[in-house]
Amino acid sequence: MRRRRGGTLVRHLLLAGAALVFAFPFFFMVVGAFQENPTNTPDRLLPTDGWTTENFTRIDSRIDLVGSLVNSLIMTAGVLLGTVVLGTLAGYAVARLRFPGRRLTWGLMLLVQMVPFQLLMIPLYVQITRGYGLGDTYLGMILPFAINTTAVFIFAQFFRALPQEMFEAARIDGAGELRILRSIALPLVRPALATVVLVTFIGPWNEFLWPFLITKDASLQPLAVSLANYISNVAQSTANPNGAILAGACALAFPVVVLFCLFQRYFRATDLGSAVKG
Amino acid sequence: MTAVSTGTPGRERGRTPAPAPARRGRRRWWGGQPVGTLLAAPYLVFVLVVFAYPLGFAGYMSLHDYFFTAPGVDVPKPFVGFDNFAAVLTDPQVLRSFRNTAVFLVINVPLTVVLALVLASALNAGIRWASVYRVAYYVPYLTASVSLVGVWMLLFSSNGLVNAVLGPLAPDPSWLVNKGLAMPTIALYVTWKQLGFYVLLYLAALQNVPRELHESAETDGANGFQRFLNVTVPGVRGATTLVLVLAIITGTNLFTEPYLLTSGGGPDGASVTPVLLIYQRGIQQQNPDTAAAIGMLLVIVVGLLSLAAQRLNRER
Numbered sequence: 183m184r185r186r187r188g189g190t191l192v193r194h195l196l197l198a199g200a201a202l203v204f205a206f207p208f209f210f211m212v213v214g215a216f217q218e219n220p221t222n223t224p225d226r227l228l229p230t231d232g233w234t235t236e237n238f239t240r241i242d243s244r245i246d247l248v249g250s251l252v253n254s255l256i257m258t259a260g261v262l263l264g265t266v267v268l269g270t271l272a273g274y275a276v277a278r279l280r281f282p283g284r285r286l287t288w289g290l291m292l293l294v295q296m297v298p299f300q301l302l303m304i305p306l307y308v309q310i311t312r313g314y315g316l317g318d319t320y321l322g323m324i325l326p327f328a329i330n331t332t333a334v335f336i337f338a339q340f341f342r343a344l345p346q347e348m349f350e351a352a353r354i355d356g357a358g359e360l361r362i363l364r365s366i367a368l369p370l371v372r373p374a375l376a377t378v379v380l381v382t383f384i385g386p387w388n389e390f391l392w393p394f395l396i397t398k399d400a401s402l403q404p405l406a407v408s409l410a411n412y413i414s415n416v417a418q419s420t421a422n423p424n425g426a427i428l429a430g431a432c433a434l435a436f437p438v439v440v441l442f443c444l445f446q447r448y449f450r451a452t453d454l455g456s457a458v459k460g
Numbered sequence: 461m462t463a464v465s466t467g468t469p470g471r472e473r474g475r476t477p478a479p480a481p482a483r484r485g486r487r488r489w490w491g492g493q494p495v496g497t498l499l500a501a502p503y504l505v506f507v508l509v510v511f512a513y514p515l516g517f518a519g520y521m522s523l524h525d526y527f528f529t530a531p532g533v534d535v536p537k538p539f540v541g542f543d544n545f546a547a548v549l550t551d552p553q554v555l556r557s558f559r560n561t562a563v564f565l566v567i568n569v570p571l572t573v574v575l576a577l578v579l580a581s582a583l584n585a586g587i588r589w590a591s592v593y594r595v596a597y598y599v600p601y602l603t604a605s606v607s608l609v610g611v612w613m614l615l616f617s618s619n620g621l622v623n624a625v626l627g628p629l630a631p632d633p634s635w636l637v638n639k640g641l642a643m644p645t646i647a648l649y650v651t652w653k654q655l656g657f658y659v660l661l662y663l664a665a666l667q668n669v670p671r672e673l674h675e676s677a678e679t680d681g682a683n684g685f686q687r688f689l690n691v692t693v694p695g696v697r698g699a700t701t702l703v704l705v706l707a708i709i710t711g712t713n714l715f716t717e718p719y720l721l722t723s724g725g726g727p728d729g730a731s732v733t734p735v736l737l738i739y740q741r742g743i744q745q746q747n748p749d750t751a752a753a754i755g756m757l758l759v760i761v762v763g764l765l766s767l768a769a770q771r772l773n774r775e776r
Contacts, residue, residue, distance in 0.1 A: 189684055190585075190587070193582045193585060193587060194587065196578070196579070196582055197579065197582050197583065197587065197589075197593045198593075200575075200579055200593075200596075200597065201592070201593050201596040201597070203652070204596045204597050204599070204600055204652070204655075204656070205596050205599075207600075207608065207611045207612065207615065208599065208600075208603075208611075210611060210614075210615065210621070211607070211610075211611045214614070220614070221621070222614075222619055222620055222621050222624055223621070223624045224621065224624060224625050264506075268502040268503060268506070269503070271499040271500070271502065271503075272499065272500045272502070272503035272504075274499060275496035275497075275499040275500040276496075276500065278493075279492070279493035279495065279496030279499070280492040280493055280496065281492075281493055281494050281495070281496030281497045281500070282494065282497060283496075283497050283500065283504065284496060284500075286504075287500045287503065287504060290504070290507045290511075290512075293511075294507060294511055296709075297511070297515065297759065298709055298712075298713045298762070299713075300713040300715060300735045300738070300755075300758075301515075301518065301713075301755045301756075301758060301759055302510075302511070302514040302515060302518065302755075303735075303738065303739075303742075303755075304518065304521070304738060304742040304743075304748050304751045304752055304755065305513075305514035305515075305517035305518045305521060305748075305752065306510065306514045307742070307743065308517070308528075308748060309513070309514060309517065312528075325509075325510060326510045328506055328510070329502070329503050329506045334503060359493045359495045359496075360495060363499075380602075384602050387604065388603070388604035388605065388606075390604070390605065390606050390715075390716050391715050391716065391735075391739075395739075395743065406604050406606045409606050409607070409610070410606045410716075410719075410720055413606075413609075413610055413613070413720055414719070414720055414723060414724075424614055427610045427613075427614065428610065428611065428614070430607075430610070431606075431607035431608070431610040431611055432607075434604045434606060434607045435603045435604060435607040435608075438602050438603060438604070439599060439602070439603065442595075442598070442599065442602050443595075446591075446595060
């Protein structure tokens with residue numbers, strides 16, 4: 183018995199130590215964002231004075247914080263809309279219907295997950311900016327992410343878990359496939375939405391490379407891009423950029439952390455695991 | 461959603477009790493619910509437009525002397541065979557970017573697998589505050605890399621907090637401007653950022669390891685470490701393969717980290733990655749054909765590495 187208690191203590195120390203390592207940079211970010219002069223020495227980690235919101239005004243004067251946040255939001259909303267509307271339909275089709283092209287759809291879903299986006303960035307850049315003329319537009323930012331494949335997997339997984347009898351009963355009662363989708367399947371998909379929204383949200387919200395490639399116009403850039411520009415270009419020529427960088431980092435991180443804390447209860451890790459495994 | 465309102469044809473089919481023999485053959489080919497094609501069509505079109513087509517286009521570019529022209533101007537882009545690949549493979553910077561990736565993977569992949577599995581099995585033992593820990597590990601994964609890179613940049617700068625804590629032990633030149641330490645620091649950062657996701661994958665896999673196995677191993681006198689090695693590790697082998705493959709894919713596609721953390725692959729190219737080169741060659745220097753060739757090489761390397769990971773980890 184004693185050995186087991188010792189094991190629990192070791193386990194707690196391990197987990198708590200790791201949690202500290204994971205949480206510390208966030209602590210540093212939040213405290214630094216509200217400090218006149220973010221500390222670089224360990225003895226000033228718990229400051230009692232020097233609180234300010236000046237950093238947010240300073241970064242706002244260089245990159246238009248609110249405008250960038252709105253751009254991030256538009257891009258993310260577009261992806262969410264596409265994924266929730268069209269992704270549900272695709273997920274339902276591959277999970278519950280037999281139709282020509284079902285195997286093809288499934289195979290493509292697996293393939294999309296295997297090939298990283300970065301490989302496609304040059305041809306996509308040519309195609310979307312030169313072919314479609316969508317450089318510096320919201321549509322161009324949204325298009326490559328419009329339907330999140332992981333979300334389609336999660337929907338499919340969810341629809342597959344619904345009892346077959348329910349669908350058979352509906353068919354016997356004379357409901358057509360679209361009626362079944364509208365009246366039975368879609369109302370039942372709601373529990374999967376929390377996981378899907380969270381998984382889909384972080385993609386476009388955090389995405390840097392693609393909007394960075396196709397937006398030259400600063401007034402259209404999402405926050406990830408404008409903050410990166412501030413870090414790599416403006417910061418060197420600014421007297422004390424650290425507070426402003428941390429303020430921008432907070433503004434970019436905050437919405438996702440809030441969303442996660444709100445959805446945490448509904449978020450099921452097993453959904454994610456099965457989705458990635460296909 | 462507009463498709464939902466046009467429900468009549470499906471309803472008629474549903475009412476037919478048994479299809480006539482002639483229709484049955486056709487139905488087998490069409491499947492039971494051909495309306496599925498309609499529902500899956502938007503996704504299929506999406507994949508064809510932003511995935512299949514660019515993939516083919518990348519292959520085409522890499523085999524041609526492709527260059528950007530003014531809109532509307534049609535200049536022949538001659539087929540050059542493997543010239544682009546030959547140019548890329550003899551380019552010291554490209555070779556260096558692949559060597560840097562190897563350094564990254566050697567540090568990042570083992571660290572990720574070991575730490576994720578250890579943390580997940582500690583969490584799985586039914587411990588208090590498990591959900592709090594889980595959230596703490598997962599939040600870096602959810603947060604934008606641009607944000608966190610900003611924080612790490614300050615923490616690891618020459619006069620940053622990490623060096624202040626280390627005092628005389630601080631490396632000189634500092635982490636991100638040190639040729640030998642730039643890539644390892646990036647590897648450490650990515651391990652930290654992604655670990656929570658892999659912990660969750662392992663947690664899901666651990667649910668499927670039967671408790672009886674642990675119990676019988678315990679009655680046989682195996683201690684905690686032996687049980688971990690002989691019950692847990694083989695029990696989650698499938699998840700380990702997945703973690704390996706995903707870590708390899710992430711690690712071979714670094715862009716944000718070397719672009720921001722080491723200001724464009726510095727110092728002196730010590731943290732240049734293939735994707736950073738794709739950007740520099742393709743967009744900045746306007747050589748999309750070379751960039752596409754680097755991309756194709758990268759996919760081949762990723763494919764081979766993933767295959768090797770799967771083979772090595774196969775049940776013997």
